[in-house]
Amino acid sequence: MTETTLNDVNAMDREAFVAVLGPIFENSPWVAEAAWDSRPFADVDALHRAMFAVVESADRQKVLDFLNGHPALAGKEAQAGEMTVESVGEQSSAGLDSLSPEEFARMSTLNRDYQARHGFPFVIAVRGHTKDSIFAEFERRISADTEAELQAALGQIAIISRGRLDRAVAA
Structure with a gap:
């Protein structure tokens, strides 16, 4: 290519x-x-x-709507094989494609509770994170103010998109 x-x-x-x-x-x-x-x-x-x-x-x-276009971490899109190629690679880099049943249940609960509280999925730039650090960030951010979380999600998307852009376009 x-x-x-x-x-x-x-x-x-x-x-x-x-x-x-x-x-x-x-x-x-x-x-x-x-x-x-x-x-x-x-x-x-x-x-x-x-x-x-x-x-x-x-x-x-x-x-x-843009935020809601992002897949939940190890969520239904991942289980159904419906995530973008980019998201599959990113989530697998942090081990989210190999959660234990207990970790999967915890992630599902966090995804559901976060979405219910804030109205959009939890977004984190997973590259460079481990499962444990993602869980820690999830736990830390779930109770934050929704406006602060919206800004945090956009900040994480800036990191994600910049990494994707760097991989797509040679400087």
Whole structure:
């Protein structure tokens, strides 16, 4: 597979841009579609800033819908094999694809309780985390204020999307 360069990205038509960069933000190709208008990008940082600015400028309902497009950790999407390739790799890197029955039950309860409290799934950049550190973050953040959690989720998505972008586009 050939590596996509920033020059390639800057030369793409909207359809190709969305095809290549649509997966950067989970189940949200609209982010790439809107960011296309900001071309050309001076560097990958500028590309990421333009893409994330699309999310930040969305109205609250669109942001909530965006957050709800993210799969629950080791949740029903994972069990049914319906997660994006990117999420599968990320969750497996932290061992979430090999939870014990007890860990799976705990994760399911945390997912359910977090969603019920905040109205969107728990989001964490799992690369570099272990199962234990993810559980600790889940426990720490579940009782936080919903507005603070919304901002925390967006911060985690910034980390996730930047990592995905770095893997997709050569600097």
